[in-house]
Amino acid sequence: MKNISLTKLAIGLTISIFSISNINAQSVDQILSNGEVRGNFQLDMQYYQEDSLIGAQDVPEKILSNGFLNLVYTNGPFSMGVRYESYLNALLGFPDGYKGNGLTYRFASFQKKRLSVTVGNFYEQFGNGLIFRTYEERGLGYDNMMDGVRVKYSLARGLTVTGVTGVQRIFFEYGEGIVRGLDVELSLNEAINGFSESKTRIILGASGISKYQADQDSRYVLPENVGAGAGRINLTHGYFNVNAEYAYKANDPSADNGYIYKPGEALFVQTSYSRKGFGLVLAAKRNDNMSFRSDRTADQQNLLINYLPALTKQHTYNLLATLYPYAVQLNGEVAYQADLIYKFDKGSLLGGKYGMDIQVNYATANNLDTTHLNDELTKRQGYESKWFEVGEVYFKDFNTQLTKKFSKKVKGRFTYANLVYNKDVIEGKPGEPTVYANIGIADVTYKFNMRNSLRTEAQVLFTEQDQGDWATLLLEYSYSPHWFFALMDQYNYGNEDSKKQIHYYNASIGYNNGGNRITMSYGRQRAGIFCVGGVCRVVPASSGLYLSITSSF
């Protein structure tokens, strides 16, 4: 019923737009010709083969596919869009909830002077996202977008207020909790006359979120409305920047925290200093009981209202990125990171003819230092944590990277990393030993001429734990601007079980032209963990033929 009346409304609106008496045919033409349509499309398909050697299970459908199409129409201050998604059935490793087809995203928005309104689906974040961020990572199947109303109003110069209300997406449905929020951001340099040219730039922000979910629990009296608030500052002075945010969440018993009534807290600080040829970032983060979902019973990555970023380097090389990546621990962690980049000038001793870059990164994540309170039958606060102490090690990563051009034809990038990975906690596999790994990577590109080049990656990973040592060799030949070919072999030569000393070979070919790109590959895919922004998806081993088409228009 609801949809039919919406359809009627849409028809009615369309007719009335065209029939407003004082718009003649010519100006209708003019209005329509200002319209712009944009969008994108992606289709990923895989034909699966059973491969008992690598543990690739039989897929009854044989072929699985994920696809989507986005269309956005804009005409001056008006904008509307839809997305159609298809999972027939979803590729291995995607959440089971993605099954079937449907329109999952539709919105309409307009802007009038200082007011901007969006109805339908939208993505929004307040500050750093500690209490509110809705976003999508299509490759991970992550999407917690809102369905509701968003209003932005620029109250005065430099002062913006954003209000949101809605429910959140979970696969092809919406969660039962309602999320309401308000954010105020003030740019002092814009707001205060005479401060606009100042070398010091300050942005202040404050936000609040409240969620509602009925209490139908027979065991506990649960808060139906849970509030959270955050304050932030972003200060820039010349080459120096500091961005800090503190968030507090009222008691929010949930499946994540074992239904305790302890409030949550988070502090996030990032500082940086950079000038030409030098950059330094120091960052710290502490989150304590800050899992915040619009359904208190939800798990995995479902219905999260907020975003707690991982403070570790986001690696890209295969062995480094997908064997032991860190995933944020929502219930509590303390994390630090330092990141340095330095450029040795051209002509200097170390720089040589073309210069050389060095990057050094160190990151740690630990559990909170907690004391169990044993108050399950009284106040149910669960535990106490000390602010300046840390507990068990979750993750450590020291890595350094040298980038150097040797000649017009040859350049290279060399990486060393040392990882400590608490598999027990990060993967939720009790009893698994912590992994200590050393990784070395040489990435060398040889350019035959302007169009032809060959890139080689040689990677090794040494560890006494888990699956033992690995080696990877990748050859990537590109014929610019349209073609590339790649061959890769990953070899688990150090596995204690000689039957598992397996080669994971893979060959791929890609073509792209304009906004279109087609990739095909055949071979084995090692089981791995794919992460974006600290959110990870475990992908099982598979074998077969893979096809991917993407297009933007």
Place this chain on the structure above:
Amino acid sequence: MKIIKSLLICALLFGTSLSYAQNTKNKIPAVDVKKMDGSKFNTGEIKNDGPIIINFWATWCSPCKRELNNIAEMYEDWVDETGVKLVAMSIDDTRNFAKVAPYVNGKGWEYDVYIDPNGDFKRALGVNNVPHTFLVDNKGNIVWQHNSYSEGDEYELYELVKKLAAGESIE
């Protein structure tokens, strides 16, 4: 049935718009993004007398960084010869936001760098993944785009930039 009906309506609306929209080229959408110091910037203000390259990248994306570092070596000459402007639009979110300025300065890039942490500009332009490059002529029309990067792609890009600067069509 409901879904089919809604789809039909959408197809009708988009179809009508599409047939009209084809007569003209898409412009750069006006969306709020951030400068590296965290303050607001509206993409409607991206302007240049010559061609504009809009390049979507991220600090965690290797091919993106290879592309922008390769172009950086020649960028001064490109600007001198064609008046081109390169806008490097980072899609880094909170996790890596603070790393953008140190990376850009550390590498000594001379580009106009902005950050799109909420993905609004990315969605408005229909970008799937990074690196993704758009070429805009001096009237603000988007005339070409390219997804991914392979060594040497910058030469094709520059050939197109030169054509645009000379007032030629690159259809």
